[in-house]
Amino acid sequence: xxxxxxxxxxxxxxxxxxxxxxxxxxxxxxxxxxxxxxxxxxxxxxxxxxxxxxxxxxxxxxxxxxxxxxxxxxxxxxxxxxxxxxxxxxxxxxxxxxxxxxxxxxxxxxxxxxxxxxxxxxxxxxxxxxxxxxxxxxxxxxxxxxxxxxxxxxxxxxxxxxxxxxxxxxxxxxxxxxxxxxxxxxxxxxxxxxxxxxxxxxxxxxxxxxxxxxxxxxxxxxxxxxxxxxxxxxxxxxxxxxxxxxxxxxxxxxxxxxxxxxxxxxxxxxxxxxxxxxxxxxxxxxxxxxxxxxxxxxxxxxxxxxxxxxxxxxxxxxxxxxxxxxxxxxxxxxxxxxxxxxxxxxxxxxxxxxxxxxxxxxxxxxxxxxxxxxxxxxx
RNA sequence: CCGGGGUUGGCAGAGUGGUCAAUUGCACCUGACUGUAAAUCAGGCGCCCUCAGGGCUACGGAGGUUCGAAUCCUUCACCCCGGA
Numbered sequence: 001x002x003x004x005x006x007x008x009x010x011x012x013x014x015x016x017x018x019x020x021x022x023x024x025x026x027x028x029x030x031x032x033x034x035x036x037x038x039x040x041x042x043x044x045x046x047x048x049x050x051x052x053x054x055x056x057x058x059x060x061x062x063x064x065x066x067x068x069x070x071x072x073x074x075x076x077x078x079x080x081x082x083x084x085x086x087x088x089x090x091x092x093x094x095x096x097x098x099x100x101x102x103x104x105x106x107x108x109x110x111x112x113x114x115x116x117x118x119x120x121x122x123x124x125x126x127x128x129x130x131x132x133x134x135x136x137x138x139x140x141x142x143x144x145x146x147x148x149x150x151x152x153x154x155x156x157x158x159x160x161x162x163x164x165x166x167x168x169x170x171x172x173x174x175x176x177x178x179x180x181x182x183x184x185x186x187x188x189x190x191x192x193x194x195x196x197x198x199x200x201x202x203x204x205x206x207x208x209x210x211x212x213x214x215x216x217x218x219x220x221x222x223x224x225x226x227x228x229x230x231x232x233x234x235x236x237x238x239x240x241x242x243x244x245x246x247x248x249x250x251x252x253x254x255x256x257x258x259x260x261x262x263x264x265x266x267x268x269x270x271x272x273x274x275x276x277x278x279x280x281x282x283x284x285x286x287x288x289x290x291x292x293x294x295x296x297x298x299x300x301x302x303x304x305x306x307x308x309x310x311x312x313x314x315x316x317x318x319x320x321x322x323x324x325x326x327x328x329x330x331x332x333x334x335x336x337x338x339x340x341x342x343x344x345x346x347x348x349x350x351x352x353x354x355x356x357x358x359x360x361x362x363x364x365x366x367x368x369x370x371x372x373x374x375x376x377x378x379x
Numbered sequence: 380c381c382g383g384g385g386u387u388g389g390c391a392g393a394g395u396g397g398u399c400a401a402u403u404g405c406a407c408c409u410g411a412c413u414g415u416a417a418a419u420c421a422g423g424c425g426c427c428c429u430c431a432g433g434g435c436u437a438c439g440g441a442g443g444u445u446c447g448a449a450u451c452c453u454u455c456a457c458c459c460c461g462g463a
Contacts, residue, residue, distance in 0.1 A: 022415050043414070081414045107416095134414085180414085212413065226413080247414035254413070269415045276418050277411085317408070350418050 001301065002377055003264055005243055007073040007131035008174040009065060010040075014243070014264035015377075017255065017370040018043045018075060019272055019363055023052060024068070027272055028355040029363070031070045037332065037360055038367030040072055043267045046124045047079030047116065051107050055127035063129030075267075076130035078121045078163075080137035080180065080208070081247075088141055098138065100155065118163040126170055132204065135163035137180035139209045146186070153189045156182045156208075157196035164200050178204030178245060181234055185214055190230070194237035204243040204265070207234050211249050226254040232261050252281060252369045256293035256307045259373045260300055266370070271362035276355045278315040278347045281365040282327040287312030303376045309369070314344045314358070332364035333357065 005012040019026050019034065021044040026034055034042065044064065049055060061067050064074055083103045087096040095113075096105035102117030121136035138156040140149050160179045167177050179202040183189030197205060213227050231246060235258075238244045245265035246258045255266050271281065284290055287310030294306035312319075312326065322340035334343065334357035346354025 020415065027415080028418080045414080048415090075414095077414055082416080084414095085416070137414095139414085206414080208414080210413085245414090250413045266414095268413050269417085270413050273412065273415060273417065273419085279412075313410085315409090347418090352418080355418065 001240075001262060002374065003243065005073075005132075005176070005264075006174075007176065008172070009071055009073045009131050012041050012073050012265075013374065015255075015259045015370055015374055016041055016265055017366050018265065018267040019366070020045070020077075020267055020269050021068075022269075023048045024064075026363075027359070028276065028352055029359045031068055033333075033356070033360050034363060035070075035072075037363035038371070039363055040367075041075065042070065042072070043075045043077055044068075044128075044130075045077045045079065045082065046121060046128065047077075047082045049128065050079075050124050051110070051114075055124040059127040059129070065129060073131045074128075075132040075178075075265075076125045076128055076134060077247075078125070078134040078136040078180075079116050080121075080134075081139060083116060084139040084141075098152075098155075100158075102136070102159075118159040119166040122163050122166045123170070126167075126172070126175075129172075130175065132176045132178060133167065134178045134206065135160045135167075135180060135202075137206075137208050138182060140182055140184035140189075142184040142210070142214045149184050149186060149189060153183050153193050156180070156193060160197055160202075161200055164202065176203040176243075178202055178206050178243070180206045180208035180247070181237070182208045184209055185227070185230065187230070187233055190234050191237060194234065198237075198239060202242070204245050205238040206245040206247050207231060207249070207263070208247060211246065211254075226250055226257065228257060231258055231263070235261050235263055251291070252309050252366070253291050253293040253307070255370065256302070256373055259370075259377070260293075260295050260297065260302050262301070271366045272359050275358035275362040276347075278313060278344070278358070280312040280314055280326055280358060281362050281369075282310045282312045283329045284308040284310055286310050286327050286329070288316065288318075301377050302373065305376075307369075307373070307376075309365075314340060315348060319344050326358075326361050327365075330361065330364060332361050334361040334364075 003014045018041045019039055021042050024044060058064055058067055065071055083105055086105045087098060102115055104113060104115050106113050118136045122133060125133040136159055138152050140152050179197040181190060181193045181197060183193045211227055211231060213224055235244055244263045246263040248268055249255060249258050249266050250268055289311045290308055292306045292308035295302050319340045324340055325335040326340055327335050338357060343354055343357060347358060
């Protein structure tokens with residue numbers, strides 16, 4: 001279903017894709033590049049900004065929008081995912097810990113220990129002046145015991161409650177808050193998580209954790225890639241009038257599937273990271289391999305046609321002498337200005353100019369792709 | 380001309396009698412990447428085969444010692460450093 005989200009910096013029309021400005025930057029490109037690529041809203045991470053400059057500084061400066069010179073909606077992530085990866089990192093050495101109060105972790109670059117709590121995560125996001133905030137959540141490692149997973153899911157709900165309370169007391173008018181449904185690969189835990197969070201009445205409900213198949217879900221039909229059943233199930237637990245946000249999704253066909261089953265918002269690192277690795281998204285017939293999404297549902301909201309695109313591994317030797325643009329059907333700065341051969345060369349020598357052009361292209365592709373999906377939704 | 384040091388796979392540079400088709404880095408080839416601790420990571424990189432294994436050819440050239448040599452000896456070629 002198409003929705004319009006009203007924020008303090010304009011409306012978001014769904015479905016929408018938001019690239020990630022992890023350290024307060026969408027790597028290798030400017031916000032102006034991002035805007036020209038057709039991107040209308042972005043995500044930024046609270047934890048990294050807090051570590052690098054501090055949200056107090058951003059507040060003093062006049063807010064994250066002014067700092068970025070980005071006057072469109074900004075969604076802030078809570079730091080939950082970052083903490084999850086820190087805690088589960090082999091290099092963690094037990095220095096990063098989860099307690100009922102919050103999580104303590106050591107900043108790998110400064111060695112400083114910090115405590116992130118549901119309350120201070122919200123405060124940081126309020127300092128930034130975010131349009132859509134996210135509660136501090138607890139992604140679950142699907143390999144730990146059921147007992148531990150249950151405990152984590154329950155704690156996730158308690159943290160959401162604390163975050164909501166703090167948010168309600170301190171928010172500015174018009175700011176929105178999203179909670180993150182956890183539970184890992186366990187359907188019952190997901191159900192419980194969604195129920196707990198629905199009672200607290202958030203503006204957004206997010207799919208949390210890893211949206212991919214993992215060790216304990218090998219038994220399903222899709223051996224790898226997006227965990228379709230779980231995304232479908234979790235979506236069904238979210239009230240229809242609320243915004244649903246599939247965090248970390250995904251490949252273009254993954255997004256098509258999620259749009260088909262009703263998810264509204266998406267963010268993923270794939271177009272930006274892969275661009276730096278010479279992995280480009282192009283229109284069908286333009287790359288090495290075709291991928292497509294065709295709805296398996298009789299009552300699909302998407303029009304019946306299939307959505308196809310190609311993957312192009314630009315580092316592959318086959319493009320050594322290719323003077324064509326990355327995608328003849330694309331009008332982005334990259335496709336208008338350089339050949340595949342030259343861009344391949346730039347990326348191979350790790351030249352920032354190449355990363356930038358490839359990133360501009362992939363972001364343009366994603367913006368167009370989601371736009372195409374929006375147009376195809378029949379309601 | 381004399382004395383000393385060196386010559387290893389595309390490059391740099393380990394190895395100094397068997398466990399060496401040869402550590403490592405770079406380059407090269409392929410792949411992965413899904414709320415970015417990710418300009419990262421994984422694998423491959425002499426030739427051939429019946430390819431969890433086996434065979435052949437290789438460490439400047441030629442010869443020798445040895446059961447066995449990239450490693451020891453002789454000699455030739457080239458390079459570097461000192462002295463005439």
